[in-house]
Amino acid sequence: MKRVYNFSAGPAVLPEDVLREAADEMLDYNGTGMSVMEMSHRSKAYEEIITQAEADLRELMNIPDNYKVLFLQGGASLQFAMIPMNLMKNKKADYIITGQWAKKAYKEAQKYGDVRAIASSEDKTFSYIPDCSDLDIDEDADYVYICENNTIYGTKYKELPNTKGKTLVADVSSCFLSEPVDVTKYGIIYGGVQKNIGPAGVVIVIIREDLIPEKTEDYVPTMMQYKIHADNKSLYNTPPAYGIYICGKVFKWLKKMGGLEAMKKHNEEKAAILYDFLDQSKLFKGTVEKKDRSLMNVPFVTGDADLDAKFVKEAKEAGFENLKGHRTVGGMRASIYNAMPTEGVVKLVEFMKKFEAENLK
Ligand SMILES: Cc1ncc(COP(=O)(O)O)c(C=O)c1O
Numbered sequence: 001m002k003r004v005y006n007f008s009a010g011p012a013v014l015p016e017d018v019l020r021e022a023a024d025e026m027l028d029y030n031g032t033g034m035s036v037m038e039m040s041h042r043s044k045a046y047e048e049i050i051t052q053a054e055a056d057l058r059e060l061m062n063i064p065d066n067y068k069v070l071f072l073q074g075g076a077s078l079q080f081a082m083i084p085m086n087l088m089k090n091k092k093a094d095y096i097i098t099g100q101w102a103k104k105a106y107k108e109a110q111k112y113g114d115v116r117a118i119a120s121s122e123d124k125t126f127s128y129i130p131d132c133s134d135l136d137i138d139e140d141a142d143y144v145y146i147c148e149n150n151t152i153y154g155t156k157y158k159e160l161p162n163t164k165g166k167t168l169v170a171d172v173s174s175c176f177l178s179e180p181v182d183v184t185k186y187g188i189i190y191g192g193v194q195k196n197i198g199p200a201g202v203v204i205v206i207i208r209e210d211l212i213p214e215k216t217e218d219y220v221p222t223m224m225q226y227k228i229h230a231d232n233k234s235l236y237n238t239p240p241a242y243g244i245y246i247c248g249k250v251f252k253w254l255k256k257m258g259g260l261e262a263m264k265k266h267n268e269e270k271a272a273i274l275y276d277f278l279d280q281s282k283l284f285k286g287t288v289e290k291k292d293r294s295l296m297n298v299p300f301v302t303g304d305a306d307l308d309a310k311f312v313k314e315a316k317e318a319g320f321e322n323l324k325g326h327r328t329v330g331g332m333r334a335s336i337y338n339a340m341p342t343e344g345v346v347k348l349v350e351f352m353k354k355f356e357a358e359n360l361k
Pocket of ligand 1: 174
């Protein structure tokens with residue numbers, strides 16, 4: 001068996017222990033004689049799986065009782081529509097544009113109301129997080145929207161925006177469970193799980209109960225009403241059952257690793273190995289303002305597209321997969337999510353040093 005160091009931005013590396021456990025349980029889950037994939041989502045065995053997954057997530061993130069946890073489908077992208085459909089009472093919302101995902105969410109929301117971009121870092125290819133301490137927030141805005149960790153560009157909010165009392169909605173797809181968060185600061189925290197938590201196809205929405213409307217506009221599909229999913233404990237229809245089961249295993253793994261404080265420490269130490277190298281390298285350089293650097297996605301370049309391509313090719317041959325930067329920005333990007341072991345980053349830096357020695361003119 002061969003396992004590579006997988007630096008994919010998503011779907012991404014998962015903890016090996018989780019994959020092994022899932023493999024062991026593939027044919028017979030806990031004496032049921034069947035795989036979780038084959039099991040009714042209304043069975044007692046499955047009810048235990050989803051209930052336990054929610055309980056473990058609540059414990060990890062310290063989610064207050066007045067927030068619902070929903071396991072939904074449609075990826076993070078479906079939330080770009082579901083959020084305005086459910087939250088827009090005044091038909092107004094303010095968006096902060098820090099990358100392509102925030103921009104897509106902003107464009108989608110425009111279909112449903114009067115949506116403004118109140119700050120942006122597009123002027124410098126999204127290489128920083130704008131100052132959000134005193135933004136021009138609409139008095140009638142139903143919410144303020146951010147993408148908290150920008151997967152493509154490698155930036156992260158180190159401080160949440162001052163929303164002047166308005167509800168904060170955050171896409172945390174690429175920083176989910178990477179460090180502790182204060183859930184009470186948000187109205188909605190949501191993310192696709194395929195980066196830090198589990199298989200693509202599941203999106204987790206943590207939403208403050210009072211934001212769930214009793215009634216949405218008539219055009220809103222039943223499947224896109226938060227209330228339907230909240231009232232039915234994420235079992236209105238067949239949920240992405242196997243995916244949720246894997247998420248549950250990752251929650252258990254995180255608890256075993258010491259929870260989110262321990263994860264933060266692990267992620268800071270791991271990212272520092274790569275950033276410290278980039279900061280002194282004569283060949284490679286990071287592309288993001290230091291103060292806004294993500295712990296999860298680390299983009300870097302040599303400044304020469306041919307050399308970048310050579311690096312990606314040789315890295316792949318050496319067992320470091322998926323280091324090519326996003327198709328829209330080029331260069332390289334190492335995504336080093338929770339499940340990437342420190343050893344993977346240490347070995348990558350060793351490889352980068354060797355490449356630098358061989359290629360520096
Ligand atoms: C921050 C962020 N938001 C949203 C998405 C879109 O997620 P999905 O493909 O689950 O719709 C991604 C995907 O990579 C992402 O990184």
